[in-house]
Amino acid sequence: MGFGLQPSISIEYSTLLETPFRASQRSAHVSGIVYGYSQFITNVCFAVLYYSGTVFMLEFTNITGEDVFIAIFSMFFGAYGAG
DSSP, X not given: XXXXXXXXXXXXXXXXXXXXXXXXHHHHHXXXXXHHHHHHHHHHHHHHHHHHHHHHHXXXXXXXXXXXHHHHHHHHHHHHHHO
């Protein structure tokens, strides 16, 4: 009895999974957009800090590139640690 029902059971199971699949697909898109936005903001913060570090290096000649990188990474690690 069970050997002949495989195609019909498979079709029925596929139709039952369509609704949860579409709901999870929408949720996955929203999660991906939010994650992409958070990564964008993080990279923009890095870009602003690197730019301002370059401006400070050009304005104050006693600041080296190593000092700028140490300051930037310590600010970011502190911000990540704070949450």
